[in-house]
Amino acid sequence: MPNNKTILIVEDDKSIAEALQLKLQVSKFNVLLATNGEQALNMVKKEKLDLILLDIIIPKMNGFDFLETIKKDPKLKDIKVIIMSNLGQEMDIEHGKSLGAVDYLVKSDCDIGDIAKKIDSLLA
Amino acid sequence: MKISTRINWSLGLAFILTIIFGSIWAFQFLKISTSFHVDVINKIEFVEKQLKEQNIPISLDSTKTTVENARLTMKYTMSLTTFLLVLIFIIISALSFILYRTTVSPLLFLIKQVKNVSSGEIDRCVILNRKDEIGFLSQAINKMTDQLFSSQEKIKDKQNKLEVALQQSQEQKYFLENVRHATINLLEDLNEEKTNAVRNAKKNELILRSMEDGVCVIDLTEKIQFMNTAGRKILGREKQNIEGKDLFKILNASIGEILVSRPEMPTTISIKEQKIVFGSKDLAFLNAKGERIAVDSIVSPLIVDKTIEGGILVFRDVTRAREVDRMKSEFVSVASHQLRTPLTSIRWHNEMLLAGDLGKIVPIQKNSLEKMHDSILRMAALVNSLLNVARIESGRIQVEPIPTDLSEVVKKVLENYEQPIQKKQIKVTTFFDQKLKKINVDPELINEVFSNLISNSIKYSRDNGQLAIALKEDVDNVLSQISDTGLGIPKDQQDKIFSKFFRAENVILEDTDGTGLGLYIVKAIIESSGGKIWFESQENQGTTFWFSLPKSGMIKKLGDRKLMPLETAWGHKKITKK
Numbered sequence: 001m002p003n004n005k006t007i008l009i010v011e012d013d014k015s016i017a018e019a020l021q022l023k024l025q026v027s028k029f030n031v032l033l034a035t036n037g038e039q040a041l042n043m044v045k046k047e048k049l050d051l052i053l054l055d056i057i058i059p060k061m062n063g064f065d066f067l068e069t070i071k072k073d074p075k076l077k078d079i080k081v082i083i084m085s086n087l088g089q090e091m092d093i094e095h096g097k098s099l100g101a102v103d104y105l106v107k108s109d110c111d112i113g114d115i116a117k118k119i120d121s122l123l124a
Numbered sequence: 125m126k127i128s129t130r131i132n133w134s135l136g137l138a139f140i141l142t143i144i145f146g147s148i149w150a151f152q153f154l155k156i157s158t159s160f161h162v163d164v165i166n167k168i169e170f171v172e173k174q175l176k177e178q179n180i181p182i183s184l185d186s187t188k189t190t191v192e193n194a195r196l197t198m199k200y201t202m203s204l205t206t207f208l209l210v211l212i213f214i215i216i217s218a219l220s221f222i223l224y225r226t227t228v229s230p231l232l233f234l235i236k237q238v239k240n241v242s243s244g245e246i247d248r249c250v251i252l253n254r255k256d257e258i259g260f261l262s263q264a265i266n267k268m269t270d271q272l273f274s275s276q277e278k279i280k281d282k283q284n285k286l287e288v289a290l291q292q293s294q295e296q297k298y299f300l301e302n303v304r305h306a307t308i309n310l311l312e313d314l315n316e317e318k319t320n321a322v323r324n325a326k327k328n329e330l331i332l333r334s335m336e337d338g339v340c341v342i343d344l345t346e347k348i349q350f351m352n353t354a355g356r357k358i359l360g361r362e363k364q365n366i367e368g369k370d371l372f373k374i375l376n377a378s379i380g381e382i383l384v385s386r387p388e389m390p391t392t393i394s395i396k397e398q399k400i401v402f403g404s405k406d407l408a409f410l411n412a413k414g415e416r417i418a419v420d421s422i423v424s425p426l427i428v429d430k431t432i433e434g435g436i437l438v439f440r441d442v443t444r445a446r447e448v449d450r451m452k453s454e455f456v457s458v459a460s461h462q463l464r465t466p467l468t469s470i471r472w473h474n475e476m477l478l479a480g481d482l483g484k485i486v487p488i489q490k491n492s493l494e495k496m497h498d499s500i501l502r503m504a505a506l507v508n509s510l511l512n513v514a515r516i517e518s519g520r521i522q523v524e525p526i527p528t529d530l531s532e533v534v535k536k537v538l539e540n541y542e543q544p545i546q547k548k549q550i551k552v553t554t555f556f557d558q559k560l561k562k563i564n565v566d567p568e569l570i571n572e573v574f575s576n577l578i579s580n581s582i583k584y585s586r587d588n589g590q591l592a593i594a595l596k597e598d599v600d601n602v603l604s605q606i607s608d609t610g611l612g613i614p615k616d617q618q619d620k621i622f623s624k625f626f627r628a629e630n631v632i633l634e635d636t637d638g639t640g641l642g643l644y645i646v647k648a649i650i651e652s653s654g655g656k657i658w659f660e661s662q663e664n665q666g667t668t669f670w671f672s673l674p675k676s677g678m679i680k681k682l683g684d685r686k687l688m689p690l691e692t693a694w695g696h697k698k699i700t701k702k
Binding site for chain 2: 013015016019020022023026086088089090107108111112113
């Protein structure tokens with residue numbers, strides 16, 4: 001039974017995006033996909049989203065800028081954003097959190113199961 | 125003619141003359157007296173006869189008597205004269221004898237004495253204690269001989285002295301002769317040495333000129349005494365006159381963006397502490413154009429006859445090499461980074477398959493998938509390690525020292541490794557010095573160190589092995605010790621154990637996992653913190669690692685990178701900082 005939560009995956013690598021999509025669909029989430037910052041922005045405005053899984057290194061508009069933009073929009077700022085990036089440096093993490101991300105995960109250090117669990121608990 | 129001879133001759137002559145004249149006199153007289161007497165008597169008698177013939181009554185008897193008396197008187201006078209002559213002769217003889225005895229004899233005696241003195245048999249004459257001329261003579265002779273003797277002594281003395289002086293001058297002469305020979309030999313040797321020295325100097329000059337490394341000699345005030353061609357070339361000062369200039373001002377050394385102050389210069393330190401100093405690997409000089417030249421450098425104190433006279437700086441332009449290194453590091457970094465995305469993808473898909481998200485799997489599939497999972501984790505660990513190495517080498521790792529309790533770090537690491545410790549039934553003991561205080565270290569970097577060492581100990585231990593961790597402190601440092609009873613490191617592999625990608629043969633054969641980068645990273649962290657790391661190991665008995673950290677702590681370093689946490693190939697939860 002699909003739940004009513006919609007998650008946007010912003011990720012330019014197709015295989016990663018697909019893995020995430022698969023995993024989330026197992027948990028019965030509604031999954032949307034954007035492969036660049038601009039596309040993501042359009043989708044955010046169009047769709048009703050509960051959570052965004054945000055990669056940082058993406059074309060056209062990087063993740064931080066995207067995050068900053070939506071947080072400025074009163075209609076969008078409450079969407080939960082989990083940053084998922086391979087940039088694992090302290091300052092990037094802090095930057096992300098300061099911009100309003102609820103969490104910052106380093107893709108290569110995470111099990112996909114953990115990501116799913118985290119999302120579950122956030123949207124429970 | 126000798127006096128005595130004269131006397132003798134005179135005596136003899138007188139005697140002879142006396143005899144002769146006496147004889148002549150006597151003879152003549154006798155003749156005269158007798159013949160004369162006879163003649164006279166005859167004549168008288170003739171006359172008498174004549175007279176008688178003539179019957180002159182004159183008697184010549186009185187004349188005859190007178191002649192007779194005359195004859196008697198003559199005889200008597202002659203006897204007296206003879207007697208007187210003899211007497212005179214005897215007296216003369218006696219006188220002569222006496223004269224001889226009183227004069228000639230003592231004189232002869234004196235003569236003998238003097239002869240004896242002059243022949244050296246006696247030193248002094250016997251003084252004739254007479255108050256006459258002979259006595260005076262004797263005294264005078266004695267005085268003379270005394271004086272003679274003393275002057276002889278003086279002369280002997282002088283002679284001795286002269287002899288000594290002569291001896292000395294002889295010796296001097298020999299000595300000088302030897303000196304002359306020695307000097308000639310020395311000159312020959314010196315000449316030879318000079319030729320050799322000139323040859324060597326030419327050789328050295330050639331060597332220095334053909335060397336690629338810069339060589340600079342400075343005096344105690346850091347003024348340039350000499351710089352070879354290569355050095356000048358590196359600094360772009362081939363034509364410049366830099367002798368006598370201050371090297372510090374010429375080099376404009378910097379480490380990174382920071383200028384090096386004079387007391388921090390390896391040249392200054394080397395001279396001050398009289399030891400060899402390696403320049404920092406990030407040291408750079410400015411050339412004449414103001415361009416930064418990265419250098420590898422070493423300074424040695426110049427000590428001649430135990431006195432320090434200056435220093436010798438040898439340096440090499442490594443800009444190219446550094447650039448290549450940097451590019452290599454950058455490449456590794458970029459490549460590793462690029463690898464992470466596909467790795468993540470594989471990992472997640474694999475994970476979902478294993479979790480059954482994509483359908484039920486049969487055991488044989490599960491088996492393969494699990495093997496894949498192991499491989500993926502290994503690859504991930506390797507990629508992380510490569511990135512760590514690249515970051516360490518780039519010098520961009522951030523160091524955030526905060527007061528850290530090392531025992532807490534150890535405890536946390538042990539918690540993280542609980543699973544494999546339990547699985548292998550490893551007995552863990554810890555000894556933490558009670559007095560141990562917190563030291564300023566970056567907790568993540570220290571965590572990395574302990575994680576790597578403990579992870580190795582567990583990984584390379586057999587079941588039921590032992591692991592002991594001790595923390596103690598001495599005057600300046602905190603010492604950590606990690607001991608295990610595992611596979612150990614073979615002696616012939618021990619010197620490579622900290623090298624990049626090195627794994628000892630014995631562990632490769634045991635088929636355990638490892639990137640060969642862990643110890644390299646640990647050593648880099650420890651040494652950049654001012655500490656030391658060392659170990660002892662016996663194959664199949666165990667290994668003990670020690671490392672020291674200065675109590676003064678790590679130096680804060682700004683960096684734009686952090687180390688990736690250690691991931692192992694065992695599938696347990698990695699350590700993430702939350």
